[in-house]
Every structure is written in C-alpha cells, then in structure tokens.
Amino acid sequence: MAYDKFTVLTSTVVPMRTENVDTDQIIPARFLKATEREGFGDNLFRDWRYDVEGNPKKDFVLNDPTYSGKILLAGKNFGSGSSREHAVWAIYDYGFRCVVSSFFADIFKNNCLNIGVLPVTISPEFAEILFQAVETDPKSEVEIDIDKQRITLLKTGQSETFDINSYKKENMKNGFDDIDYLLNIKAEIADFAKGRERLLNA
Amino acid sequence: MEKKTLFDKIWDAHVVRSVPSGPDVFFIDKHFIHEVTSPVAFLNLEKRGVGVMYPARTIATPDHNVPTVDQDKTIKDKLSRMQVEKLRENCHKYGIELHDLGSDHHGIVHVIGPELGVTQPGMTIVCGDSHTSTHGAFGAIAFGIGTSEVEMVLATQCIMQSKAKKMRITVDGQLGNGVTSKDIILYIISKISAAGATGYFVEYAGSAIQSLSMEARMTICNMSIEMGARGGLIAPDETTFNYLKGKQYAPKGEAWDKAVAYWKTLKTDEGAVFDKEYHFDGNDIEPMITYGTNPGMGIKVKDRIPTTEGMEGSNKTTYLKSLDYMGFEPGEPIKGKKVDYVFVGSCTNGRIEDIRAVANFVKGKHKADNITAWIVPGSREVEKQAHEEGLVKILEDAGFELRQPGCSACLAMNDDKIPAGKYAVSTSNRNFEGRQGPGARTMLASPLTVAAVAVTGEIVDPREVF
Incomplete structure (x- = not known):
C-alpha cells in the first residue's frame, strides 16, 4: 500500500534505551483483532504506556512531553519475536517514519521496509552518541538522507553511513512496495511454477 | 562441483530471479494462513483488484484467537468472531482449503500442516506467523512473514527476500533421562542469546538431533526464531519419511518412491561451508527453565539466576527491569x-x-x-488420539483441565489469560512481558518439567519427582 515517501528526513528524536524490545511490547496480541489497518497507533507500546486503568504512565518516554519527533531511537535487538506487521503499523500510525537502532530483528526490519518505516542500523558507538545528545538536549535534530545513506546529528555534524540495498532504496524514495514489482513479473513466475512442477514429477 | 548446504539447495531451487543489488524473487510452495494476519492482506488484494494466483497452494485454519471451550457455539468475543468470519468468507471467495473450527483437522496451523502431510522436505513454506520455522523439521525452508508478504504470496506466490547467512548448530552426545528436545533448544538459546542467530538460517545437526522423533524436531525448529534466526531446518531421514508415509497429502505409490529418492538428496554436502558454526555436547544439557522476559534468559533448573556481574549501562538496566517484572532477585x-x-x-x-x-x-x-493446570491439544487430531490412548482420563484424574485446540494461553488472544502477577510455567515459546496476559509472569520449560511443577506446585527438576 502507498505510504509517505521521503528522501531526506529531519526530525527530533524519541529515545528508548531498553534492549530486546519484542513486538509483543510494541503491540500486545490482544490488539491484533482487527480486519482493517486502522487505529493501531493508539495501542503502540500499550502496556508500557498505560496502566491497567488506562492512565498514562509518567515514566514512559512516549508520555514525556520533552520528547517528540518522527524518529524513534531504540536499544539493540529491536522488534524481536512475533512477525506481526501490526507492530510496524502501530509505529507508522503513531507518526514515526524511521527507527534507528544498533541491531534489528530480521522479520521486523523486512516489515518496516514494506510499510515505509525506514530501519537505520548504526554502530553501538554512534547510537550512544545520539542517545546522549538527545537526552541532554531533546531538541537535537537528526537528519536521515536515504540517497546518501547517511545519518547526521545536525548540532555537531557527527554522522555515519547506513546500509540499504539499492532496490529497497528506490522503493522507499518512491513509495513503491514489493507487490508492485511482483505483479509486473507474474508471467515469469507462472513459467517458473510450471517448470518446477515438471521437475518434481520427472 | 560446488559444495552446498541443505539450505542452499532448497533456496537456490526456488529463486525465480535475482534483482541486481537487491533481493531474490523467491517462490513459495505452500502458504498457511490464519485469522489474525490475513484479513488486511485480502482487503488490500481487493483494493488492488488482484485475485489469488494459486489458491491450491494456500491452506487456512483459525487458531490464534479462537476460544478453547464451546467451539461448536458462536464465538462470543465480537472482534475474534469477525476475524474468523472474515477468514471463512475469504477462503470461500477465493477457493482456499479451510480447516474450520470443529472440523476433523482443525488446530494450530503448525500442528496441522505436518499432520496432514502438507509439509514435506525440500519445500518452501511461509505463514504470517514467526513459528512457521516449525516446518523446517522436515527439511523445508519455512519462516514467518508479515501481512504485506501474505498479500504478495496470495497475489503472486512469491516474496522478495535476501538470502540469509548460514549457521550450523551441531549437538552430539547422548541426552540424559528427563532431558527433552525443549531443553536442547532452551539450552542453545541460553548459550547464544535471543539475538544470537539474527540474520542466519540455522541447520541443526549431530547425533543428539538425529535421534529425535519428528515431534521433538519440530519443537527445536519451532523456537529458532527465539534466537533471532529466520528459520531452522533438519535434514530429512528415515524418521522423516516414516512420519510422512500414508499422511493425507503425502505422495502415494510410484510418486512416493520418486519423492523419497529426491528427499534423500536433501542434505548438506560434505565440506560445504557455513558462515557460523556452534557445537554443543548433549551430555551437558539438563532440564532448563527461563527466569526472565526473553527466551535467551534460561538456566538449568538446578542453577541460580545470574547476577549482574559484568553487566553495565542499558544492558544492566534492561536485565534488572526484566527481573523486576518477574519478581526475582x-x-x-x-x-x-x-x-x-x-x-x-x-x-x-x-x-x-x-x-x-x-x-x-x-x-x-x-x-x-495451588496450581491451575490447563492442557490444550495442538489439534483435533491430537485431541482425538489423546482420548483414544486414555491420556485424557489420566490427565483429568490428575486435576488437569483439558481444553479444545488453539493457540490459547501461548499468546492469550482469547480468554485463556494468566492473571497479572501470577506465575505460569508453560510449554510455549515466549516469556515476553504480558505474553500470557497483561502482567503475567511466564517461565518456559519442557512438558516433563511442567508436569513435575504441576504435581509439586513449585519449580522443580523433573528428575527429582517420582
């Protein structure tokens, strides 16, 4: 589905140092009972964000008015566990367009790229620089340039490059998804399927 | 000739084309769907005006949110009911085989696939569920996907995937009494951590693995994702073929012989290179249990919860937060x-x-x-067999409550929730915060350890209870 495309994203950052954040925390299973992709942002980090009565927990970063922005700076091994794409829907719906971490879980990373949330993997050292900068000055802005594959802390100019394959890069810049690509080669896929059946029955 | 791993052989045979500096267009043989991760995929297909390319390659069952009591009645929870009804509607509309609630082969998608003989060596299998790795026990490449990818498979039978790196985990030696395949995998994850295999596809090998039944192999492959691996697989052998023979969807007659001849070629070539290898000694494995909030936080039942020695920064904070959640020191x-x-x-x-x-x-x-004991068969077939073997009577006499098949308290999408603050010892796969209900405290262990805990009411090594 179409999503907001961007080539350069400049934003303040929401820092979340917790490591091994699994997708059950990002969106608990009881909020997966939808047949449409709407309203998931309200339940992003539900059980960390609200107490059982539904009151916001003051010590959770999303409830701290000091921090806001389109970039989520996360601890290592972010998005582990369940393959639920709903986790990324919740992140996108809440307003994040980019998640930065020193380590992502595989399926989560794939899901991000399919939904239009850019996963940016940086070194643990640069992650620490960003965490400290943002925690010291919540107004610190970070620039993410997809073309140059570079993430920059604007205040100091410190930066690092990140990996993204050229196919996914073009998708992100143009708001395309994989299914557009696949639908264009359906005939080739059908030939492949026929060939495979012949081979297995030979 | 190039030496190939089992993973290479299956992967390479399914690449339709490779995008330059991009992923492979990867062909999927079998696709399982359930009620939670498929509705939006079907909805998007409709929006695009695209149909299902090969309906016969997809099989559906409702498992995640279904109640485990009164399955013959209308589902009370409105949202769950809507998801299940949507699945029925979509299967009917596109001609997809559905094993509905109450039917002979209803059950958890990863239990019924093998039971029906749908899962076979050499296949590529996906499902919008990370435990799809279970099917790797048959020597298949099987892994979980997101809903966008479910849509891709429905529309084109392909997804776009970059090939994972290859890891081999070899477990040799003899397993002791009271040690099960669940202990093997909890042991491995505790050694290499919950992210230790991220970016890899794992082949499990070695004498301790080869000696396992298909059920036990499935338990190991199932939890591959819990160390971050995309999936895990085991080379097919006589145990695999014996399990599959005669199953509903397994090849028959001459086709069976041909299939077995092909399946026998599905093994890693001598001298093939892995990106990473681990070796473990089966003799060192003992009954395991988790004490924290990710599956890598496991210890031998006899051991102490690790101290914070050597930890610092976010690592230490995260660790203490986890123990605090569990109420442990x-x-x-x-x-x-x-x-x-x-x-x-x-x-x-x-x-x-x-x-x-x-x-x-x-x-x-x-x-x-002090124990509430729930036992939830993975499928109707398992339930039926448990009745036939007299197991249900034994369990009920022992005070266990037998429920109807479904994912149940593994992820607590239905009413089977562990109350906040309570401790559950569970045979499931995840001990994440709130996984079994908001505030629930989960400890993962083998069925044997769980049985021993049920009897004693406290954490115990099953070898000490007779």
Whole structure:
C-alpha cells in the first residue's frame, strides 16, 4: 500500500534505551483483532504506556512531553519475536517514519521496509552518541538522507553511513512496495511454477 | 562441483530471479494462513483488484484467537468472531482449503500442516506467523512473514527476500533421562542469546538431533526464531519419511518412491561451508527453565539466576527491569519458587508426544492445590488420539483441565489469560512481558518439567519427582 515517501528526513528524536524490545511490547496480541489497518497507533507500546486503568504512565518516554519527533531511537535487538506487521503499523500510525537502532530483528526490519518505516542500523558507538545528545538536549535534530545513506546529528555534524540495498532504496524514495514489482513479473513466475512442477514429477 | 548446504539447495531451487543489488524473487510452495494476519492482506488484494494466483497452494485454519471451550457455539468475543468470519468468507471467495473450527483437522496451523502431510522436505513454506520455522523439521525452508508478504504470496506466490547467512548448530552426545528436545533448544538459546542467530538460517545437526522423533524436531525448529534466526531446518531421514508415509497429502505409490529418492538428496554436502558454526555436547544439557522476559534468559533448573556481574549501562538496566517484572532477585535459586498456573500446549509442545509425556508423568499423581493446570491439544487430531490412548482420563484424574485446540494461553488472544502477577510455567515459546496476559509472569520449560511443577506446585527438576 502507498505510504509517505521521503528522501531526506529531519526530525527530533524519541529515545528508548531498553534492549530486546519484542513486538509483543510494541503491540500486545490482544490488539491484533482487527480486519482493517486502522487505529493501531493508539495501542503502540500499550502496556508500557498505560496502566491497567488506562492512565498514562509518567515514566514512559512516549508520555514525556520533552520528547517528540518522527524518529524513534531504540536499544539493540529491536522488534524481536512475533512477525506481526501490526507492530510496524502501530509505529507508522503513531507518526514515526524511521527507527534507528544498533541491531534489528530480521522479520521486523523486512516489515518496516514494506510499510515505509525506514530501519537505520548504526554502530553501538554512534547510537550512544545520539542517545546522549538527545537526552541532554531533546531538541537535537537528526537528519536521515536515504540517497546518501547517511545519518547526521545536525548540532555537531557527527554522522555515519547506513546500509540499504539499492532496490529497497528506490522503493522507499518512491513509495513503491514489493507487490508492485511482483505483479509486473507474474508471467515469469507462472513459467517458473510450471517448470518446477515438471521437475518434481520427472 | 560446488559444495552446498541443505539450505542452499532448497533456496537456490526456488529463486525465480535475482534483482541486481537487491533481493531474490523467491517462490513459495505452500502458504498457511490464519485469522489474525490475513484479513488486511485480502482487503488490500481487493483494493488492488488482484485475485489469488494459486489458491491450491494456500491452506487456512483459525487458531490464534479462537476460544478453547464451546467451539461448536458462536464465538462470543465480537472482534475474534469477525476475524474468523472474515477468514471463512475469504477462503470461500477465493477457493482456499479451510480447516474450520470443529472440523476433523482443525488446530494450530503448525500442528496441522505436518499432520496432514502438507509439509514435506525440500519445500518452501511461509505463514504470517514467526513459528512457521516449525516446518523446517522436515527439511523445508519455512519462516514467518508479515501481512504485506501474505498479500504478495496470495497475489503472486512469491516474496522478495535476501538470502540469509548460514549457521550450523551441531549437538552430539547422548541426552540424559528427563532431558527433552525443549531443553536442547532452551539450552542453545541460553548459550547464544535471543539475538544470537539474527540474520542466519540455522541447520541443526549431530547425533543428539538425529535421534529425535519428528515431534521433538519440530519443537527445536519451532523456537529458532527465539534466537533471532529466520528459520531452522533438519535434514530429512528415515524418521522423516516414516512420519510422512500414508499422511493425507503425502505422495502415494510410484510418486512416493520418486519423492523419497529426491528427499534423500536433501542434505548438506560434505565440506560445504557455513558462515557460523556452534557445537554443543548433549551430555551437558539438563532440564532448563527461563527466569526472565526473553527466551535467551534460561538456566538449568538446578542453577541460580545470574547476577549482574559484568553487566553495565542499558544492558544492566534492561536485565534488572526484566527481573523486576518477574519478581526475582539476581543470584537466587529458581528451584522452589511457587507457581500458580501450568500450561501445556502451543505449536512448540502441543503434539501427541507432549501430551503423552505429561500423562505418563502425572499418572496416579495429582496436581498441587495451588496450581491451575490447563492442557490444550495442538489439534483435533491430537485431541482425538489423546482420548483414544486414555491420556485424557489420566490427565483429568490428575486435576488437569483439558481444553479444545488453539493457540490459547501461548499468546492469550482469547480468554485463556494468566492473571497479572501470577506465575505460569508453560510449554510455549515466549516469556515476553504480558505474553500470557497483561502482567503475567511466564517461565518456559519442557512438558516433563511442567508436569513435575504441576504435581509439586513449585519449580522443580523433573528428575527429582517420582
């Protein structure tokens, strides 16, 4: 589905140092009972964000008015566990367009790229620089340039490059998804399927 | 000739084309769907005006949110009911085989696939569920996908995937009494951590693995994702072929012989290179249990919860947050901790062999008064067999509550929730915060350990209870 495309994203950052954040925390299973992709942002980090009565927990970063922005700076091994794409829907719906971490879980990373949330993997050292900068000055802005594959802390100019394959890069810049690509080669896929059946029955 | 791993052989045979500096267009043989991760995929297909390319390659069952009581009645929870009804509607509309609630082969998607013989060596299998790795036990490449990818498979039978790196985990040696395949995988994850295999596809090998039944192999492959691996697989052998022979969708007659001849070629070539290798000694593995909030936080039941020695920064904070959630202190023994619930079930340990192990253990014993014991078969077939073998009577006499098939308390999308603050020892796969209900405290263990805990009411090594 179409999503907001961007080539350069400049934003303040929401820092979340917790490591091994699994997708059950990002969106608990009881909020997966939808047949449409709407309203998931309200339940992003539900059980960390609200107490059982539904009151916001003051010590959770999303409830701290000091921090806001389109970039989520996360601890290592972010998005582990369940393959639920709903986790990324919740992140996108809440307003994040980019998640930065020193380590992502595989399926989560794939899901991000399919939904239009850019996963940016940086070194643990640069992650620490960003965490400290943002925690010291919540107004610190970070620039993410997809073309140059570079993430920059604007205040100091410190930066690092990140990996993204050229196919996914073009998708992100143009708001395309994989299914557009696949639908264009359906005939080739059908030939492949026929060939495979012949081979297995030979 | 180029030496190939089992993973290479299956992967390479399914690449339709490779995008320059991009992923492979990867062909999927079998696709499983369930009620939770498929509705938006179908909705998007409609929006695009695209149909299902090969309906016969997809099989559906409702498992995640379904109640485990009164399955013959209308589902009370409105949202769950809508998801299940949507699945029925979509299957009917596109001609997809559905194993509905109450039908002979209803059950958890990763239990019924193998049971029906749909899962076969050499295949590529996906499902919008990370425990799809279970099917790797048959020597298949099987892994979980997101809903966008479910849509891709429905529309084109392909997804776009970059090939993972290759890891081999070899477990040799003899397993001791009371040590099960669940202990093997919890042991491995505790050694290499919950992110230790991220970016890899794992092949499990070695004599301790080869000696396992298909059910036990499925338990190991099932939890591959819990160390971050995309999936895990085991080379098919006589155990695999014997399991599949005669199953509903397994090839028959001459086709069977041809299939077996092909399946026998599905093994890693001598001298093929892996990006990473681990070796473990089966003799060192003992009954395991988790004490924290990710599956890598596991110890031997006899051991103490690790101290924070050597930890610093976010690592230490995260660790202490996890123990705080569990109500445990660093350095204390886990043995003897009081437990409130036990849960036997899930795609990890909800198969007949698991039910049998628990029944054999609790036969003539009774659960402790402080324990609520739920046992949820992985499928109708498992349930039927448990009745036929007299296991249900044994379990009910021991105070266990037998429920109807589904994912149940593994992820608590239905009413099977562990109350906040309560301790559950569970045969499932995840001990994340709130996984079994908001505030629930989960400890993962083998069916045997769970049975022993049910009887004693506290954390115990099953070898000490007879």
